[in-house]
Amino acid sequence: MSDVTLQNFEAEVINSPLPVLVDFWAPWCGPCRTLGPMLEKLEAEAGGTWKLVKVNVDENQQLAAHFGVRSIPHVVAFAEGQAVNQFVGVLPESQLREFIDTLQPTDGELAVQSAQALAEAGDREGARAAWQASLAHEPENDANRLAYISFLLDDNAIDAADAEFGRLTARAPQEDGYAAIKTRLDAMKGLDDLPDGAELKAQVQADPANLAARLDLAKVLIARREYQPALEQLMEIVRRDRGFEDDIGRKTMLSVFDLMADSPEVVSKWRRQLSTTLN
Incomplete structure:
Protein backbone atom coordinates (compact mmCIF):
# COMPACT_ATOMS: atom_id res chain seq x y z
CA MET A 1 0.00 0.00 0.00
CA THR A 102 -13.21 -9.09 -11.58
CA LEU A 103 -9.79 -7.43 -12.03
CA GLN A 104 -7.89 -10.69 -12.41
CA PRO A 105 -7.50 -12.08 -15.93
CA THR A 106 -9.41 -15.27 -16.67
CA ASP A 107 -7.65 -18.40 -17.87
CA GLY A 108 -8.85 -17.53 -21.36
CA GLU A 109 -7.41 -14.03 -21.15
CA LEU A 110 -4.09 -15.40 -19.91
CA ALA A 111 -4.02 -17.80 -22.85
CA VAL A 112 -4.65 -14.92 -25.27
CA GLN A 113 -1.79 -12.95 -23.71
CA SER A 114 0.43 -16.01 -24.09
CA ALA A 115 -0.60 -16.43 -27.74
CA GLN A 116 0.19 -12.83 -28.54
CA ALA A 117 3.58 -13.00 -26.79
CA LEU A 118 4.52 -16.24 -28.56
CA ALA A 119 3.50 -14.81 -31.94
CA GLU A 120 5.62 -11.72 -31.35
CA ALA A 121 8.54 -13.99 -30.45
CA GLY A 122 8.12 -15.90 -33.72
CA ASP A 123 6.82 -19.14 -32.18
CA ARG A 124 3.88 -19.67 -34.49
CA GLU A 125 3.17 -23.26 -33.38
CA GLY A 126 3.22 -22.28 -29.72
CA ALA A 127 0.99 -19.30 -30.44
CA ARG A 128 -1.46 -21.47 -32.32
CA ALA A 129 -1.71 -23.87 -29.37
CA ALA A 130 -2.22 -20.94 -26.98
CA TRP A 131 -4.99 -19.50 -29.19
CA GLN A 132 -6.71 -22.88 -29.18
CA ALA A 133 -6.40 -23.05 -25.39
CA SER A 134 -7.96 -19.60 -25.03
CA LEU A 135 -10.93 -20.63 -27.14
CA ALA A 136 -11.31 -23.88 -25.23
CA HIS A 137 -11.77 -21.74 -22.10
CA GLU A 138 -14.10 -19.24 -23.81
CA PRO A 139 -15.60 -20.87 -26.93
CA GLU A 140 -18.17 -18.11 -27.43
CA ASN A 141 -15.63 -15.27 -27.31
CA ASP A 142 -16.06 -14.05 -30.89
CA ALA A 143 -13.49 -11.27 -30.56
CA ASN A 144 -10.79 -13.79 -29.65
CA ARG A 145 -11.85 -16.20 -32.38
CA LEU A 146 -11.72 -13.43 -34.99
CA ALA A 147 -8.20 -12.58 -33.81
CA TYR A 148 -7.25 -16.26 -34.15
CA ILE A 149 -8.72 -16.38 -37.65
CA SER A 150 -6.58 -13.38 -38.60
CA PHE A 151 -3.55 -15.20 -37.15
CA LEU A 152 -4.35 -18.29 -39.25
CA LEU A 153 -4.77 -16.21 -42.40
CA ASP A 154 -1.34 -14.66 -41.77
CA ASP A 155 -0.01 -18.24 -41.94
CA ASN A 156 -2.07 -18.95 -45.08
CA ALA A 157 -3.96 -21.64 -43.14
CA ILE A 158 -7.13 -20.97 -45.09
CA ASP A 159 -8.98 -24.22 -44.34
CA ALA A 160 -8.34 -23.88 -40.60
CA ALA A 161 -9.41 -20.24 -40.69
CA ASP A 162 -12.60 -21.17 -42.55
CA ALA A 163 -13.38 -23.85 -39.97
CA GLU A 164 -12.91 -21.36 -37.14
CA PHE A 165 -15.13 -18.84 -38.93
CA GLY A 166 -17.88 -21.45 -38.91
CA ARG A 167 -17.60 -21.65 -35.11
CA LEU A 168 -18.45 -17.98 -34.57
CA THR A 169 -21.71 -17.28 -32.78
CA ALA A 170 -24.68 -15.44 -34.24
CA ARG A 171 -23.47 -12.32 -32.41
CA ALA A 172 -20.15 -12.22 -34.28
CA PRO A 173 -21.22 -9.72 -37.00
CA GLN A 174 -21.54 -7.11 -34.25
CA GLU A 175 -17.83 -7.41 -33.39
CA ASP A 176 -15.36 -4.81 -34.61
CA GLY A 177 -13.36 -6.22 -37.48
CA TYR A 178 -15.86 -8.94 -38.44
CA ALA A 179 -16.50 -7.57 -41.93
CA ALA A 180 -12.78 -7.05 -42.52
CA ILE A 181 -11.87 -10.62 -41.53
CA LYS A 182 -14.71 -12.02 -43.65
CA THR A 183 -13.57 -9.96 -46.64
CA ARG A 184 -10.00 -11.20 -46.28
CA LEU A 185 -11.06 -14.82 -45.74
CA ASP A 186 -13.43 -14.78 -48.72
CA ALA A 187 -10.70 -13.27 -50.90
CA MET A 188 -8.19 -15.94 -49.91
CA LYS A 189 -10.72 -18.76 -50.30
CA GLY A 190 -11.65 -17.56 -53.79
CA LEU A 191 -8.11 -17.07 -55.02
CA ASP A 192 -7.90 -20.46 -56.77
CA ASP A 193 -11.06 -19.70 -58.74
CA LEU A 194 -9.77 -16.38 -60.12
CA PRO A 195 -7.37 -15.64 -62.95
CA ASP A 196 -3.95 -14.54 -61.77
CA GLY A 197 -3.25 -10.89 -61.06
CA ALA A 198 -1.35 -10.26 -64.28
CA GLU A 199 -4.23 -11.54 -66.41
CA LEU A 200 -6.77 -9.45 -64.50
CA LYS A 201 -4.60 -6.34 -64.85
CA ALA A 202 -4.47 -6.96 -68.60
CA GLN A 203 -8.27 -7.26 -68.73
CA VAL A 204 -8.67 -3.95 -66.86
CA GLN A 205 -6.16 -2.21 -69.12
CA ALA A 206 -7.92 -3.54 -72.21
CA ASP A 207 -11.34 -2.49 -70.93
CA PRO A 208 -11.28 0.06 -68.06
CA ALA A 209 -15.07 -0.24 -67.74
CA ASN A 210 -14.83 -3.96 -66.91
CA LEU A 211 -15.87 -3.61 -63.28
CA ALA A 212 -16.09 -7.35 -62.71
CA ALA A 213 -12.41 -7.68 -63.61
CA ARG A 214 -11.57 -4.75 -61.33
CA LEU A 215 -13.42 -6.41 -58.46
CA ASP A 216 -11.68 -9.74 -59.04
CA LEU A 217 -8.34 -7.95 -59.18
CA ALA A 218 -9.14 -6.20 -55.90
CA LYS A 219 -9.91 -9.59 -54.33
CA VAL A 220 -6.58 -10.99 -55.49
CA LEU A 221 -4.78 -7.97 -54.08
CA ILE A 222 -6.63 -8.21 -50.77
CA ALA A 223 -5.66 -11.89 -50.50
CA ARG A 224 -2.04 -10.83 -51.03
CA ARG A 225 -2.44 -8.04 -48.43
CA GLU A 226 -1.67 -5.46 -51.12
CA TYR A 227 -4.33 -3.16 -49.78
CA GLN A 228 -3.55 0.16 -51.43
CA PRO A 229 -3.61 -1.23 -54.99
CA ALA A 230 -6.85 -2.99 -54.05
CA LEU A 231 -8.32 0.31 -52.89
CA GLU A 232 -7.40 1.90 -56.22
CA GLN A 233 -9.49 -0.70 -58.04
CA LEU A 234 -12.38 -0.43 -55.60
CA MET A 235 -12.36 3.37 -55.79
CA GLU A 236 -12.61 3.19 -59.55
CA ILE A 237 -15.63 0.90 -59.22
CA VAL A 238 -17.27 3.46 -56.93
CA ARG A 239 -16.51 6.28 -59.38
CA ARG A 240 -17.83 4.43 -62.42
CA ASP A 241 -20.92 2.73 -60.95
CA ARG A 242 -21.89 3.20 -57.30
CA GLY A 243 -24.63 0.58 -57.65
CA PHE A 244 -22.40 -2.16 -59.09
CA GLU A 245 -23.18 -5.40 -57.23
CA ASP A 246 -25.11 -3.58 -54.53
CA ASP A 247 -22.44 -0.94 -53.84
CA ILE A 248 -19.76 -3.58 -53.33
CA GLY A 249 -16.95 -1.17 -54.17
CA ARG A 250 -17.68 1.12 -51.23
CA LYS A 251 -18.55 -1.72 -48.84
CA THR A 252 -15.33 -3.56 -49.60
CA MET A 253 -13.33 -0.37 -49.18
CA LEU A 254 -14.70 -0.01 -45.65
CA SER A 255 -13.58 -3.55 -44.85
CA VAL A 256 -10.12 -2.86 -46.24
CA PHE A 257 -9.91 0.24 -44.03
CA ASP A 258 -10.37 -2.06 -41.03
CA LEU A 259 -7.66 -4.37 -42.35
CA MET A 260 -5.33 -1.35 -42.51
CA ALA A 261 -5.98 -0.23 -38.95
CA ASP A 262 -2.23 -0.09 -38.30
CA SER A 263 -1.86 2.59 -41.02
CA PRO A 264 -4.27 5.31 -39.82
CA GLU A 265 -2.78 8.11 -41.94
CA VAL A 266 -3.12 6.08 -45.13
CA VAL A 267 -6.68 5.08 -44.20
CA SER A 268 -7.53 8.72 -43.47
CA LYS A 269 -6.33 9.73 -46.93
CA TRP A 270 -8.47 7.07 -48.62
CA ARG A 271 -11.49 7.94 -46.48
CA ARG A 272 -11.23 11.54 -47.65
CA GLN A 273 -11.02 10.42 -51.26
CA LEU A 274 -14.04 8.17 -50.85
CA SER A 275 -16.01 10.95 -49.19
CA THR A 276 -15.16 13.37 -52.02
CA THR A 277 -16.20 10.79 -54.61
CA LEU A 278 -19.52 10.14 -52.94
CA ASN A 279 -20.41 13.82 -52.51
Missing part, protein backbone atom coordinates in the same frame (compact mmCIF):
# COMPACT_ATOMS: atom_id res chain seq x y z
CA SER A 2 1.30 3.46 -0.85
CA ASP A 3 0.06 7.02 -0.73
CA VAL A 4 -0.53 8.68 -4.09
CA THR A 5 -0.76 12.35 -5.06
CA LEU A 6 -1.38 14.18 -8.30
CA GLN A 7 2.37 14.22 -8.91
CA ASN A 8 2.86 10.43 -8.90
CA PHE A 9 -0.64 9.24 -9.88
CA GLU A 10 0.35 8.53 -13.48
CA ALA A 11 3.43 6.53 -12.51
CA GLU A 12 1.73 4.57 -9.72
CA VAL A 13 -1.67 3.99 -11.29
CA ILE A 14 -1.91 4.74 -15.02
CA ASN A 15 1.43 3.12 -15.90
CA SER A 16 1.18 0.25 -13.42
CA PRO A 17 1.61 -3.21 -14.95
CA LEU A 18 -0.69 -4.53 -12.21
CA PRO A 19 -4.37 -3.81 -11.56
CA VAL A 20 -4.69 -1.04 -8.98
CA LEU A 21 -7.33 -0.21 -6.37
CA VAL A 22 -7.34 3.51 -5.56
CA ASP A 23 -8.86 4.16 -2.12
CA PHE A 24 -10.04 7.77 -1.77
CA TRP A 25 -10.16 8.46 1.97
CA ALA A 26 -9.62 11.08 4.70
CA PRO A 27 -8.35 10.84 8.30
CA TRP A 28 -11.66 12.10 9.72
CA CYS A 29 -13.76 9.48 7.85
CA GLY A 30 -14.94 6.72 10.17
CA PRO A 31 -15.97 4.22 7.47
CA CYS A 32 -12.57 4.76 5.82
CA ARG A 33 -10.89 3.44 8.95
CA THR A 34 -13.00 0.29 8.60
CA LEU A 35 -12.46 -0.26 4.89
CA GLY A 36 -8.75 0.60 4.76
CA PRO A 37 -7.47 -2.30 6.91
CA MET A 38 -9.72 -4.74 5.00
CA LEU A 39 -8.21 -3.67 1.69
CA GLU A 40 -4.68 -3.85 3.10
CA LYS A 41 -5.34 -7.39 4.34
CA LEU A 42 -6.60 -8.51 0.92
CA GLU A 43 -3.64 -6.87 -0.81
CA ALA A 44 -1.25 -8.80 1.44
CA GLU A 45 -3.07 -12.05 0.65
CA ALA A 46 -2.97 -11.35 -3.10
CA GLY A 47 0.77 -11.91 -3.31
CA GLY A 48 1.50 -9.09 -5.72
CA THR A 49 -1.24 -9.79 -8.27
CA TRP A 50 -2.71 -6.31 -7.68
CA LYS A 51 -1.82 -3.30 -5.58
CA LEU A 52 -3.56 -0.80 -3.32
CA VAL A 53 -2.89 2.93 -3.27
CA LYS A 54 -4.54 5.57 -1.09
CA VAL A 55 -5.48 9.14 -1.97
CA ASN A 56 -6.13 11.58 0.89
CA VAL A 57 -8.96 13.69 -0.53
CA ASP A 58 -8.21 16.62 1.80
CA GLU A 59 -4.72 16.89 0.35
CA ASN A 60 -5.62 15.95 -3.24
CA GLN A 61 -8.87 17.72 -4.03
CA GLN A 62 -8.06 17.99 -7.74
CA LEU A 63 -7.69 14.23 -8.09
CA ALA A 64 -10.87 13.63 -6.11
CA ALA A 65 -12.80 16.07 -8.29
CA HIS A 66 -11.45 14.49 -11.48
CA PHE A 67 -12.89 11.11 -10.49
CA GLY A 68 -16.17 12.54 -9.22
CA VAL A 69 -15.55 11.66 -5.59
CA ARG A 70 -18.36 13.19 -3.52
CA SER A 71 -18.58 10.68 -0.69
CA ILE A 72 -15.87 8.56 0.92
CA PRO A 73 -14.63 5.93 1.09
CA HIS A 74 -14.70 5.73 -2.69
CA VAL A 75 -12.67 2.99 -4.40
CA VAL A 76 -11.82 3.05 -8.11
CA ALA A 77 -10.31 0.00 -9.81
CA PHE A 78 -7.83 0.46 -12.66
CA ALA A 79 -6.62 -2.11 -15.19
CA GLU A 80 -4.12 -1.29 -17.94
CA GLY A 81 -4.37 2.39 -17.08
CA GLN A 82 -8.15 2.60 -17.38
CA ALA A 83 -10.77 2.99 -14.64
CA VAL A 84 -12.87 -0.17 -14.99
CA ASN A 85 -15.01 -0.35 -11.84
CA GLN A 86 -15.76 1.47 -8.60
CA PHE A 87 -17.81 1.45 -5.43
CA VAL A 88 -18.67 3.87 -2.61
CA GLY A 89 -18.90 3.00 1.09
CA VAL A 90 -17.84 -0.12 2.96
CA LEU A 91 -18.49 -3.55 1.45
CA PRO A 92 -18.44 -6.83 3.37
CA GLU A 93 -15.23 -8.78 2.86
CA SER A 94 -16.96 -11.36 0.65
CA GLN A 95 -18.16 -8.62 -1.72
CA LEU A 96 -14.72 -7.02 -1.68
CA ARG A 97 -13.23 -10.32 -2.81
CA GLU A 98 -15.79 -10.56 -5.62
CA PHE A 99 -15.00 -6.99 -6.67
CA ILE A 100 -11.28 -7.73 -6.77
CA ASP A 101 -11.78 -11.02 -8.64
Whole structure:
Protein backbone atom coordinates (compact mmCIF):
# COMPACT_ATOMS: atom_id res chain seq x y z
CA MET A 1 0.00 0.00 0.00
CA SER A 2 1.30 3.46 -0.85
CA ASP A 3 0.06 7.02 -0.73
CA VAL A 4 -0.53 8.68 -4.09
CA THR A 5 -0.76 12.35 -5.06
CA LEU A 6 -1.38 14.18 -8.30
CA GLN A 7 2.37 14.22 -8.91
CA ASN A 8 2.86 10.43 -8.90
CA PHE A 9 -0.64 9.24 -9.88
CA GLU A 10 0.35 8.53 -13.48
CA ALA A 11 3.43 6.53 -12.51
CA GLU A 12 1.73 4.57 -9.72
CA VAL A 13 -1.67 3.99 -11.29
CA ILE A 14 -1.91 4.74 -15.02
CA ASN A 15 1.43 3.12 -15.90
CA SER A 16 1.18 0.25 -13.42
CA PRO A 17 1.61 -3.21 -14.95
CA LEU A 18 -0.69 -4.53 -12.21
CA PRO A 19 -4.37 -3.81 -11.56
CA VAL A 20 -4.69 -1.04 -8.98
CA LEU A 21 -7.33 -0.21 -6.37
CA VAL A 22 -7.34 3.51 -5.56
CA ASP A 23 -8.86 4.16 -2.12
CA PHE A 24 -10.04 7.77 -1.77
CA TRP A 25 -10.16 8.46 1.97
CA ALA A 26 -9.62 11.08 4.70
CA PRO A 27 -8.35 10.84 8.30
CA TRP A 28 -11.66 12.10 9.72
CA CYS A 29 -13.76 9.48 7.85
CA GLY A 30 -14.94 6.72 10.17
CA PRO A 31 -15.97 4.22 7.47
CA CYS A 32 -12.57 4.76 5.82
CA ARG A 33 -10.89 3.44 8.95
CA THR A 34 -13.00 0.29 8.60
CA LEU A 35 -12.46 -0.26 4.89
CA GLY A 36 -8.75 0.60 4.76
CA PRO A 37 -7.47 -2.30 6.91
CA MET A 38 -9.72 -4.74 5.00
CA LEU A 39 -8.21 -3.67 1.69
CA GLU A 40 -4.68 -3.85 3.10
CA LYS A 41 -5.34 -7.39 4.34
CA LEU A 42 -6.60 -8.51 0.92
CA GLU A 43 -3.64 -6.87 -0.81
CA ALA A 44 -1.25 -8.80 1.44
CA GLU A 45 -3.07 -12.05 0.65
CA ALA A 46 -2.97 -11.35 -3.10
CA GLY A 47 0.77 -11.91 -3.31
CA GLY A 48 1.50 -9.09 -5.72
CA THR A 49 -1.24 -9.79 -8.27
CA TRP A 50 -2.71 -6.31 -7.68
CA LYS A 51 -1.82 -3.30 -5.58
CA LEU A 52 -3.56 -0.80 -3.32
CA VAL A 53 -2.89 2.93 -3.27
CA LYS A 54 -4.54 5.57 -1.09
CA VAL A 55 -5.48 9.14 -1.97
CA ASN A 56 -6.13 11.58 0.89
CA VAL A 57 -8.96 13.69 -0.53
CA ASP A 58 -8.21 16.62 1.80
CA GLU A 59 -4.72 16.89 0.35
CA ASN A 60 -5.62 15.95 -3.24
CA GLN A 61 -8.87 17.72 -4.03
CA GLN A 62 -8.06 17.99 -7.74
CA LEU A 63 -7.69 14.23 -8.09
CA ALA A 64 -10.87 13.63 -6.11
CA ALA A 65 -12.80 16.07 -8.29
CA HIS A 66 -11.45 14.49 -11.48
CA PHE A 67 -12.89 11.11 -10.49
CA GLY A 68 -16.17 12.54 -9.22
CA VAL A 69 -15.55 11.66 -5.59
CA ARG A 70 -18.36 13.19 -3.52
CA SER A 71 -18.58 10.68 -0.69
CA ILE A 72 -15.87 8.56 0.92
CA PRO A 73 -14.63 5.93 1.09
CA HIS A 74 -14.70 5.73 -2.69
CA VAL A 75 -12.67 2.99 -4.40
CA VAL A 76 -11.82 3.05 -8.11
CA ALA A 77 -10.31 0.00 -9.81
CA PHE A 78 -7.83 0.46 -12.66
CA ALA A 79 -6.62 -2.11 -15.19
CA GLU A 80 -4.12 -1.29 -17.94
CA GLY A 81 -4.37 2.39 -17.08
CA GLN A 82 -8.15 2.60 -17.38
CA ALA A 83 -10.77 2.99 -14.64
CA VAL A 84 -12.87 -0.17 -14.99
CA ASN A 85 -15.01 -0.35 -11.84
CA GLN A 86 -15.76 1.47 -8.60
CA PHE A 87 -17.81 1.45 -5.43
CA VAL A 88 -18.67 3.87 -2.61
CA GLY A 89 -18.90 3.00 1.09
CA VAL A 90 -17.84 -0.12 2.96
CA LEU A 91 -18.49 -3.55 1.45
CA PRO A 92 -18.44 -6.83 3.37
CA GLU A 93 -15.23 -8.78 2.86
CA SER A 94 -16.96 -11.36 0.65
CA GLN A 95 -18.16 -8.62 -1.72
CA LEU A 96 -14.72 -7.02 -1.68
CA ARG A 97 -13.23 -10.32 -2.81
CA GLU A 98 -15.79 -10.56 -5.62
CA PHE A 99 -15.00 -6.99 -6.67
CA ILE A 100 -11.28 -7.73 -6.77
CA ASP A 101 -11.78 -11.02 -8.64
CA THR A 102 -13.21 -9.09 -11.58
CA LEU A 103 -9.79 -7.43 -12.03
CA GLN A 104 -7.89 -10.69 -12.41
CA PRO A 105 -7.50 -12.08 -15.93
CA THR A 106 -9.41 -15.27 -16.67
CA ASP A 107 -7.65 -18.40 -17.87
CA GLY A 108 -8.85 -17.53 -21.36
CA GLU A 109 -7.41 -14.03 -21.15
CA LEU A 110 -4.09 -15.40 -19.91
CA ALA A 111 -4.02 -17.80 -22.85
CA VAL A 112 -4.65 -14.92 -25.27
CA GLN A 113 -1.79 -12.95 -23.71
CA SER A 114 0.43 -16.01 -24.09
CA ALA A 115 -0.60 -16.43 -27.74
CA GLN A 116 0.19 -12.83 -28.54
CA ALA A 117 3.58 -13.00 -26.79
CA LEU A 118 4.52 -16.24 -28.56
CA ALA A 119 3.50 -14.81 -31.94
CA GLU A 120 5.62 -11.72 -31.35
CA ALA A 121 8.54 -13.99 -30.45
CA GLY A 122 8.12 -15.90 -33.72
CA ASP A 123 6.82 -19.14 -32.18
CA ARG A 124 3.88 -19.67 -34.49
CA GLU A 125 3.17 -23.26 -33.38
CA GLY A 126 3.22 -22.28 -29.72
CA ALA A 127 0.99 -19.30 -30.44
CA ARG A 128 -1.46 -21.47 -32.32
CA ALA A 129 -1.71 -23.87 -29.37
CA ALA A 130 -2.22 -20.94 -26.98
CA TRP A 131 -4.99 -19.50 -29.19
CA GLN A 132 -6.71 -22.88 -29.18
CA ALA A 133 -6.40 -23.05 -25.39
CA SER A 134 -7.96 -19.60 -25.03
CA LEU A 135 -10.93 -20.63 -27.14
CA ALA A 136 -11.31 -23.88 -25.23
CA HIS A 137 -11.77 -21.74 -22.10
CA GLU A 138 -14.10 -19.24 -23.81
CA PRO A 139 -15.60 -20.87 -26.93
CA GLU A 140 -18.17 -18.11 -27.43
CA ASN A 141 -15.63 -15.27 -27.31
CA ASP A 142 -16.06 -14.05 -30.89
CA ALA A 143 -13.49 -11.27 -30.56
CA ASN A 144 -10.79 -13.79 -29.65
CA ARG A 145 -11.85 -16.20 -32.38
CA LEU A 146 -11.72 -13.43 -34.99
CA ALA A 147 -8.20 -12.58 -33.81
CA TYR A 148 -7.25 -16.26 -34.15
CA ILE A 149 -8.72 -16.38 -37.65
CA SER A 150 -6.58 -13.38 -38.60
CA PHE A 151 -3.55 -15.20 -37.15
CA LEU A 152 -4.35 -18.29 -39.25
CA LEU A 153 -4.77 -16.21 -42.40
CA ASP A 154 -1.34 -14.66 -41.77
CA ASP A 155 -0.01 -18.24 -41.94
CA ASN A 156 -2.07 -18.95 -45.08
CA ALA A 157 -3.96 -21.64 -43.14
CA ILE A 158 -7.13 -20.97 -45.09
CA ASP A 159 -8.98 -24.22 -44.34
CA ALA A 160 -8.34 -23.88 -40.60
CA ALA A 161 -9.41 -20.24 -40.69
CA ASP A 162 -12.60 -21.17 -42.55
CA ALA A 163 -13.38 -23.85 -39.97
CA GLU A 164 -12.91 -21.36 -37.14
CA PHE A 165 -15.13 -18.84 -38.93
CA GLY A 166 -17.88 -21.45 -38.91
CA ARG A 167 -17.60 -21.65 -35.11
CA LEU A 168 -18.45 -17.98 -34.57
CA THR A 169 -21.71 -17.28 -32.78
CA ALA A 170 -24.68 -15.44 -34.24
CA ARG A 171 -23.47 -12.32 -32.41
CA ALA A 172 -20.15 -12.22 -34.28
CA PRO A 173 -21.22 -9.72 -37.00
CA GLN A 174 -21.54 -7.11 -34.25
CA GLU A 175 -17.83 -7.41 -33.39
CA ASP A 176 -15.36 -4.81 -34.61
CA GLY A 177 -13.36 -6.22 -37.48
CA TYR A 178 -15.86 -8.94 -38.44
CA ALA A 179 -16.50 -7.57 -41.93
CA ALA A 180 -12.78 -7.05 -42.52
CA ILE A 181 -11.87 -10.62 -41.53
CA LYS A 182 -14.71 -12.02 -43.65
CA THR A 183 -13.57 -9.96 -46.64
CA ARG A 184 -10.00 -11.20 -46.28
CA LEU A 185 -11.06 -14.82 -45.74
CA ASP A 186 -13.43 -14.78 -48.72
CA ALA A 187 -10.70 -13.27 -50.90
CA MET A 188 -8.19 -15.94 -49.91
CA LYS A 189 -10.72 -18.76 -50.30
CA GLY A 190 -11.65 -17.56 -53.79
CA LEU A 191 -8.11 -17.07 -55.02
CA ASP A 192 -7.90 -20.46 -56.77
CA ASP A 193 -11.06 -19.70 -58.74
CA LEU A 194 -9.77 -16.38 -60.12
CA PRO A 195 -7.37 -15.64 -62.95
CA ASP A 196 -3.95 -14.54 -61.77
CA GLY A 197 -3.25 -10.89 -61.06
CA ALA A 198 -1.35 -10.26 -64.28
CA GLU A 199 -4.23 -11.54 -66.41
CA LEU A 200 -6.77 -9.45 -64.50
CA LYS A 201 -4.60 -6.34 -64.85
CA ALA A 202 -4.47 -6.96 -68.60
CA GLN A 203 -8.27 -7.26 -68.73
CA VAL A 204 -8.67 -3.95 -66.86
CA GLN A 205 -6.16 -2.21 -69.12
CA ALA A 206 -7.92 -3.54 -72.21
CA ASP A 207 -11.34 -2.49 -70.93
CA PRO A 208 -11.28 0.06 -68.06
CA ALA A 209 -15.07 -0.24 -67.74
CA ASN A 210 -14.83 -3.96 -66.91
CA LEU A 211 -15.87 -3.61 -63.28
CA ALA A 212 -16.09 -7.35 -62.71
CA ALA A 213 -12.41 -7.68 -63.61
CA ARG A 214 -11.57 -4.75 -61.33
CA LEU A 215 -13.42 -6.41 -58.46
CA ASP A 216 -11.68 -9.74 -59.04
CA LEU A 217 -8.34 -7.95 -59.18
CA ALA A 218 -9.14 -6.20 -55.90
CA LYS A 219 -9.91 -9.59 -54.33
CA VAL A 220 -6.58 -10.99 -55.49
CA LEU A 221 -4.78 -7.97 -54.08
CA ILE A 222 -6.63 -8.21 -50.77
CA ALA A 223 -5.66 -11.89 -50.50
CA ARG A 224 -2.04 -10.83 -51.03
CA ARG A 225 -2.44 -8.04 -48.43
CA GLU A 226 -1.67 -5.46 -51.12
CA TYR A 227 -4.33 -3.16 -49.78
CA GLN A 228 -3.55 0.16 -51.43
CA PRO A 229 -3.61 -1.23 -54.99
CA ALA A 230 -6.85 -2.99 -54.05
CA LEU A 231 -8.32 0.31 -52.89
CA GLU A 232 -7.40 1.90 -56.22
CA GLN A 233 -9.49 -0.70 -58.04
CA LEU A 234 -12.38 -0.43 -55.60
CA MET A 235 -12.36 3.37 -55.79
CA GLU A 236 -12.61 3.19 -59.55
CA ILE A 237 -15.63 0.90 -59.22
CA VAL A 238 -17.27 3.46 -56.93
CA ARG A 239 -16.51 6.28 -59.38
CA ARG A 240 -17.83 4.43 -62.42
CA ASP A 241 -20.92 2.73 -60.95
CA ARG A 242 -21.89 3.20 -57.30
CA GLY A 243 -24.63 0.58 -57.65
CA PHE A 244 -22.40 -2.16 -59.09
CA GLU A 245 -23.18 -5.40 -57.23
CA ASP A 246 -25.11 -3.58 -54.53
CA ASP A 247 -22.44 -0.94 -53.84
CA ILE A 248 -19.76 -3.58 -53.33
CA GLY A 249 -16.95 -1.17 -54.17
CA ARG A 250 -17.68 1.12 -51.23
CA LYS A 251 -18.55 -1.72 -48.84
CA THR A 252 -15.33 -3.56 -49.60
CA MET A 253 -13.33 -0.37 -49.18
CA LEU A 254 -14.70 -0.01 -45.65
CA SER A 255 -13.58 -3.55 -44.85
CA VAL A 256 -10.12 -2.86 -46.24
CA PHE A 257 -9.91 0.24 -44.03
CA ASP A 258 -10.37 -2.06 -41.03
CA LEU A 259 -7.66 -4.37 -42.35
CA MET A 260 -5.33 -1.35 -42.51
CA ALA A 261 -5.98 -0.23 -38.95
CA ASP A 262 -2.23 -0.09 -38.30
CA SER A 263 -1.86 2.59 -41.02
CA PRO A 264 -4.27 5.31 -39.82
CA GLU A 265 -2.78 8.11 -41.94
CA VAL A 266 -3.12 6.08 -45.13
CA VAL A 267 -6.68 5.08 -44.20
CA SER A 268 -7.53 8.72 -43.47
CA LYS A 269 -6.33 9.73 -46.93
CA TRP A 270 -8.47 7.07 -48.62
CA ARG A 271 -11.49 7.94 -46.48
CA ARG A 272 -11.23 11.54 -47.65
CA GLN A 273 -11.02 10.42 -51.26
CA LEU A 274 -14.04 8.17 -50.85
CA SER A 275 -16.01 10.95 -49.19
CA THR A 276 -15.16 13.37 -52.02
CA THR A 277 -16.20 10.79 -54.61
CA LEU A 278 -19.52 10.14 -52.94
CA ASN A 279 -20.41 13.82 -52.51
